[in-house]
Amino acid sequence: MGPAGKFQLRNFSLILVPVIVMAMYNGQYIFNAAKPNNxxxxxxxxxxxxxxxxxxxxxxxxxxxxxxxxxxxxxxxxxxxxxxxxxxxxxxxxxxxxxxDYNSIVAEFDLGCQEWKRTLVGTIHGLGLMTALAFIGTLSDLCGRRYTFIVTSSLPSVLGIVRGLSNSYYMYLAFEYLEALVASGSYSTGYILDHFGRKKTITSSYLISATALTIMPFIINMGPFPTIMVLVAKMFISIVFSATYLYVTELTPTEVRHTMMGLSLFIGRLGKSSAPLSPLLLQVTPYLPYAVFSAAAWIAAALTHWTPETHNMKMPQTLQEAEHLEPGSSFLALQEHQLSCTKHEKTAEHKQS
Known part of the structure; x- marks a missing residue:
């Protein structure tokens, strides 16, 4: 593909516009299903x-x-x-x-104290994103990525209008699912231009997010500080979400890369579908949601620490190459391993001949 130039920058800028809009689709349910103030x-x-x-x-x-x-x-x-x-x-x-006020579907459909119905909207949205994984890749291979990108970028606007005109809670849920399903097709590719290294980026982002969430229960009544901590946690966990896509592709060999990417996406969407139900934990104690999410971030940071760094590493082509991506391994070590394998294969061929 060559070095990045004007052509790549132009295309990247054009693709970025609908991707940003898709991010709005993926976050709109948070505001539309917000709990009324009074x-x-x-x-x-x-x-x-x-x-x-x-x-x-x-x-x-x-x-x-x-x-x-x-x-x-x-x-x-x-x-x-x-x-x-x-x-x-x-x-x-x-x-x-x-x-x-009547600024959310809670008031629109008179959901009142039916908290499970309010949080179910986010779960349905997550299920739509997860379902899309089953066919968006195949559809883009059959119809072409450009055509699929155009359809999945424009059709959600129609579905969103119909969802906004819903006259019942269950009609709203149905179009929430369809909109998320279609919109996720143009939101499946991310770009991270960093030279810090995937492992360091993901681990440090996990740690910062975990720290912010751990602090939350102690400052929950301190004016704007809880909001600031939530935004910090959200920002860094979003970095993790995007970086993980690239990290998985760099860790896994070519022969199983798509399978592992699909599995990772599936587990991620499963977590996203469960997360909107977390407000129900508030009924146990106001601090429980923060404890659960901070614990998950701390554990994830610890586990990521034991994975190899892929910065300046050649992507593995086989399972044997992937096994040599150990923590602390370098690009030179992998190259030496590949050279050794090549020499061994040539020696074996020479003996056979």
């Missing part, structure tokens, strides 16, 4: 027509004072009237909610 139970015995979020004096005897309980519970009413004496002190779960 919500309360609908108390039909006392609501205005039409109902509004702001309450009257009846709130003191119809809704608990505790803001957390008020999101999901109300006091039972036995008489169907908006009188203080009609309400008991027995709590009952809400069956409908009112929201201060």
């Amino acid at each position: 919500q309360r139970c609908m108390v039909r015995e006392c609501e205005n027509t039409p109902p509004v979020f702001k309450t009257g004096e009846w709130k003191t005897w119809a809704i608990p004072d505790d803001p957390q309980k008020a999101r999901c519970f109300r006091y039972a009413n036995q008489e169907g009237q908006c009188k203080k004496e009609s309400f008991s002190k027995d709590l009952m779960k809400c069956d409908s909610w009112l929201y201060e």
Whole structure:
């Protein structure tokens, strides 16, 4: 392919535009399924027509004072009237909610305290990305990468519009899945122009992300600092996500490279599908999600430490060459091994002749 020049830079810049847009597709569900800032139970015995979020004096005897309980519970009413004496002190779960704003699907589809339905959106999105691995590669081989790239870059816009017009929660889930499935086709290639080395990049990024997540529980009430730590963790784990694609291709020999890449992608998408369910851990303790993710990052950093560095190394062509990519091995050592193998093969051929 030769050295990078104007032609490569032009194509890279053009491809980068839809890839950036695809990144937006892959992150939109975080905002669309965000938890509303304020919500309360609908108390039909006392609501205005039409109902509004702001309450009257009846709130003191119809809704608990505790803001957390008020999101999901109300006091039972036995008489169907908006009188203080009609309400008991027995709590009952809400069956409908009112929201201060309607900027997410939680309010749009009245999901209220059904937290599993809110987090399921992210899981469905991840499943769409994972399913795409089964046929996007084959489709691009059959139809051509350019054609596949154009289709997978443009079709999600149509699916996204239809998803935005969904009139039910399950219709929304269906188009969330389809949009993620198609959009992932143009988001399967990444470029990292670093000279730091894959192993060092991945290990250090894991460590920084793990450190940020470990600190989180101790600064959770310190103004903007929790947000800063979350963004730091997100940035460095995103570096890991992109670098790992290249690292896997450099570690594995040609004869099993596609198989190992597919396996790695599958496991990665499996983790991505599970991650949106992590808010459910908050019901156990507010610190549990951070503990789980930080522990995973620490373990991954330790495991990566025992893998070989591929910087300035020739990509292995056979399993035998891959076995010599040991921690601490160098490009020269691999070249010497390849030269030794070549001499051995020539000697064997000479003896046979």
